[in-house]
Amino acid sequence: MAKELDKGYEALGDSEISQILNDAHPRLEEIDLGGNKLTCKCSPTLTQFFKQCPGLTSIDLRDNRFSGNGFGDLVTSFLQLKFLRSLRLDSNHMKNYGCDVLAHLVQHSSLTELELTDNNVQPEGVNMLAKVLSQNPRLKRLSLAYNPIADEGISTICNALKSNRNMTSIDLSDCGARDGCCSAVADMLTSRCNLESLTLSVNKIGGDGVCELATAMRKNTKLRFLDLGCNPVGNKGGLALIEALSANSTLNTLHIPTCELGEECAQPLLELVTKKKNLHDLVLAVNDFDFKGDVVPQIFEITAAHKELALQPKAATASSKYFRVLLVLLVFCLVGLYFFG
DSSP: OOOEEEOTTSOOOHHHHHHHHHTSOTTOOEEEOOSSOOOGGGHHHHHHHHHHOTTOOEEEOOSSOOBTHHHHHHHHHGGGOTTOOEEEOOSSBOTTTTHHHHHHHHHHSOOOEEEOOSSOOOHHHHHHHHHHHTTOOSOOEEEOTTOOOHHHHHHHHHHHHTTOSSOOEEEOTTSOOOGGGHHHHHHHHTSSOOOOEEEOOSSOOOHHHHHHHHHHHHHOOSOOEEEOOSSOOHHHHHHHHHHHHTTOSSOOEEEOOSSOOBGGGHHHHHHHHHHOTTOOEEEOOSSBSOTTSSHHHHHHHHHHHHHHHHHHHHHHHHHHHHHHHHHHHHHHHHHHHHHHO
């Protein structure tokens, strides 16, 4: 019996999806209806379907046409799904409709992944979510990318996450961020939160803001992935970040393409990657480096070597597990021969 219903990107409308859901098996665990033409007119059908499939763990409704007050009704229907782990609502027309119900869902469900990218969510909607994020729900991954929440919304989210021990990944790319939110981001990075991945790409964070982030990265011991791509970081911010990472032993992935970094940052970057073997994924494209010179090719060569080295312990661990299994089987064989041979 199939536990997944995949009707993603088939350009289906409300009536067609309604017929499919009426015929669906009640023990489904995953449903993908993304990339269709669904509107809030099919919310009653979805609500009834969710009642019949209480074991759903993953719902994908991205890239549809849900909007307005009907969006709140749709979100309300998720509350009956006690085992829901992953919810994708990106690229609809959510605005702030349903944010209060989503906050309730985050607080009282088993949800661990929530995707709200490109929904025109405003700072007011973010405030509703932030109130529950500070209460340490189970949510681990959250994307608010491509929503105009600006410095105000980002600061609100980051202040809430300072007391959150479960969130490990947040995407705040293209949110209209400027230097004004960087103090709150820095405070979050030096708090007790366990964030491992932070995306701030395609914003307008400049050198002063990155200097604040750099100061925090000196103390941070949890973050492994940082994406600042497509921000006007400049040499000032770049040099501050490079210097700070020399004291950081955790970050292994840094994306800083299109950050207006000049040749002034190239040699310090080379010295950084030479010293820091944990930094093995570095994206530098579309900066003002001399990519045909001596320094940048050395950077890429060294980081590639670091990446290869980072994969070796995993292979060794897998080999050792395999060896232990063989050893146990051999012992059983020997014992069997001793008693029954």
